[in-house]
Amino acid sequence: MTLPGSFFDRPALAVAPDLLGRVIVHGSEEGLVAVRLTEVEAYEGADDPGSHAFRGRTRRNEVMFGAPGHVYVYFTYGMHWCTNLVCGPGQRAAAVLLRAGEVVEGAELAAVRRPTARSARELARGPARLTAALGLTGAHNGADACRPGGRLQVLDGVPCEASAVRSGPRTGVGGGGASRPWRFWADGEPTVSVYRPHAPRNRARPDQPDARGLGA
DNA sequence: AAAACGATACACT
DNA sequence: GTGTATCGTTTTT
Numbered sequence: 001m002t003l004p005g006s007f008f009d010r011p012a013l014a015v016a017p018d019l020l021g022r023v024i025v026h027g028s029e030e031g032l033v034a035v036r037l038t039e040v041e042a043y044e045g046a047d048d049p050g051s052h053a054f055r056g057r058t059r060r061n062e063v064m065f066g067a068p069g070h071v072y073v074y075f076t077y078g079m080h081w082c083t084n085l086v087c088g089p090g091q092r093a094a095a096v097l098l099r100a101g102e103v104v105e106g107a108e109l110a111a112v113r114r115p116t117a118r119s120a121r122e123l124a125r126g127p128a129r130l131t132a133a134l135g136l137t138g139a140h141n142g143a144d145a146c147r148p149g150g151r152l153q154v155l156d157g158v159p160c161e162a163s164a165v166r167s168g169p170r171t172g173v174g175g176g177g178a179s180r181p182w183r184f185w186a187d188g189e190p191t192v193s194v195y196r197p198h199a200p201r202n203r204a205r206p207d208q209p210d211a212r213g214l215g216a
Numbered sequence: 217a218a219a220a221c222g223a224t225a226c227a228c229t
Numbered sequence: 230g231t232g233t234a235t236c237g238t239t240t241t242t
Contacts, residue, residue, distance in 0.1 A: 041220065050220070052241095060240075077221050078238025084220085097220055116223065119230085128221055170220075218242085228232080 001156050002148040008068035009088035012042040016096045017167070017184045019085070020160035023104065026134045027151050033106035033113075033134050035124050036157060037098060039185040039192045041170050043084070045093035050170055050180075053093035064093040069146035069154075073136055080128030081137050085145065085154065099127045099183070102191045109135075121190045160186045 003022065008015055017040075025034040043051040045064075052061040052074065063072040064086055072084040072095050084095035101124045103110045110123045110133040117123050124130040131137075136152075145152045167181045185192045 043220075052220080055242075058241080074220085075240075076219070078240080080221055080238095082220065099220085126222070219240090221237105223237090224235085226233090229230080 002146060002150075003069075003154045003156055005067065005069040005146045007154075008085060008146070009090070010068075011089065011092075012044055012087040012094040012096050013182060015085070015087045016040045016042040016182065017162075017165050018159065019096060019098075019154075020165060020184060020186045021158050023155040023157040024098065024101070024134065024145070025105070025153050025155060026136060026140075028135055030135060031106055031109045033110050034104050034155075035098075035101035035130060035134060036104045037101045038189040039100035039183070041097040041099055041184070042087075042182040043095050043097060048094075048180075051093070051095075053095075057093075061093070063142045064095050065091050066142070067091075067144075069144065071136070071140060071143050071145055071152065073131065073138055073141040075138060076128070081131045082127040083131045083134070083136055097127055098130055100125045100185075100189075100191045100193070101130055102189070103133060125191045125193065164188070 019037050019040050023034050023036050045051060045053045048054055053064050057065050060074055063070060068086050068088040070086045072086055073081055075081055083098045087094040087096060103123045113132050113135055114123050124133040143152050145154050164187045165184055166187050167184050169181055170183045
């Protein structure tokens with residue numbers, strides 16, 4: 001069954017763990033791909049320094065300020081699209097980022113869209129990879145994912161056992177609101193990357209010369 | 217300049 | 230087969 005808008009009309013922190021084991025489906029002229037969600041991340045609104053909505057409404061993030069259950073698809077790092085499901089309650093500008101999943105239908109089409117994937121589990125392992133496997137781009141930004149019979153839907157699937165849900169800090173969130181355990185994943189899923197306590201995203205560490213000895 | 221990242225090359229098992 | 234370091238490219242601040 002299609003999850004209704006009311007499912008998403010709650011804080012992202014409540015929706016995120018409840019999304020594990022659910023299935024997002026996108027049907028297009030090319031065919032249909034379905035992904036069972038295994039890793040997600042919650043972003044609350046204006047209170048959350050890690051959220052795109054933290055500094056207010058912009059053209060990029062305006063979908064976050066709209067109706068729950070629609071998708072916020074944004075462009076990042078100059079080349080990737082990532083997908084979120086807008087949450088609530090109301091128009092609070094909260095959302096859940098879809099970080100990883102397992103392709104459960106349409107793997108052949110997903111492989112065409114993800115030519116660099118070297119194994120089935122890499123098809124939708126990572127937020128931009130998952131988005132590519134589903135065939136979503138900025139053209140889908142704002143689409144309603146709660147309409148039964150629609151091209152884009154989130155199905156109830158088989159929700160993950162509460163005992164298998166793990167959580168930890170989000171990646172790359174610095175400053176005041178850092179290290180809120182708002183990243184959720186299903187334990188033991190091969191599509192979930194190994195837990196990184198603090199992703200070393202800093203290329204040039206000022207306190208260390210050069211690990212490879214190629215400096216200056 | 218940093219960011220809600222992925223592809224690649226290369227190391228290790 | 231799996232893990233890890235490095236770097237590309239655009240939007241937003």
